[in-house]
Amino acid sequence: xxxxxxxxxxxxxxxxxxxxxxxxxxxxxxxxxxxxxxxxxxxxxxxxxxxxxxxxxxxxxxxxxxxxxxxxxxxxxxxxxxxxxxxxxxxxxxxxxxxxxxxxxxxxxxxxxx
Amino acid sequence: xxxxxxxxxxxxxxxxxxxxxxxxxxxxxxxxxxxxxxxxxxxxxxxxxxxxxxxxxxxxxxxxxxxxxxxxxxxxxxxxxxxxxxxxxxxxxxxxxxxxxxxxxxxxxxxxxxxxxx
Numbered sequence: 231x232x233x234x235x236x237x238x239x240x241x242x243x244x245x246x247x248x249x250x251x252x253x254x255x256x257x258x259x260x261x262x263x264x265x266x267x268x269x270x271x272x273x274x275x276x277x278x279x280x281x282x283x284x285x286x287x288x289x290x291x292x293x294x295x296x297x298x299x300x301x302x303x304x305x306x307x308x309x310x311x312x313x314x315x316x317x318x319x320x321x322x323x324x325x326x327x328x329x330x331x332x333x334x335x336x337x338x339x340x341x342x343x344x
Numbered sequence: 345x346x347x348x349x350x351x352x353x354x355x356x357x358x359x360x361x362x363x364x365x366x367x368x369x370x371x372x373x374x375x376x377x378x379x380x381x382x383x384x385x386x387x388x389x390x391x392x393x394x395x396x397x398x399x400x401x402x403x404x405x406x407x408x409x410x411x412x413x414x415x416x417x418x419x420x421x422x423x424x425x426x427x428x429x430x431x432x433x434x435x436x437x438x439x440x441x442x443x444x445x446x447x448x449x450x451x452x453x454x455x456x457x458x459x460x461x462x
Contacts (some may be wrong), residue, residue, distance in 0.1 A: 264450070266453075272455055273348075273453035273454050274436075274452065274453045275453070276452070279450060330394070330438060331389045331402070332436075333385075334388075337387075
């Protein structure tokens, strides 16, 4: 079984400040980890993914995440927030024989203040 | 390549009716997954189809069903609609290797169908 916990349903930052969205996972098989972003009335867009190899993963729009197996974490960061980053962010896990199934966290709404 | 498309984008139905939603995957993708998104339950996996076969199913009642056609297009059906079925239904497609396995299960999502049950 797999599960994801996102700490903080709402995160608020000032424009230019560091963005940190937290994600912890549980998986009985080597996990594949993903961060998706969702803008209002739209589907999900992939920000970045971890499959194997390098544990620091860079994604689109300046986001990155680090896979820490010992902490079962995959936190998302961005050094400097932009107003356009305001959206809802989802961490997800898959792996093993869970064909076509992503297990998502509850989501974190990011608000960026001018 | 064109992205994942879903039709219709919005639907309003009444309790007891049934509804069919359609999803066209990215060209060449043979795996299609469906998700339900609600404010209370978040994003939940419904089922996945590959080469016209359902390979995986989430924890939803039998009122929720789906199918996939030979061109990989997929439909999902919800019968005897309940108020709680109001949700955004998302479809996602994947590009799989031979043998039906994906190197990373990366999924590409459509814009969703917003279903409102009155």
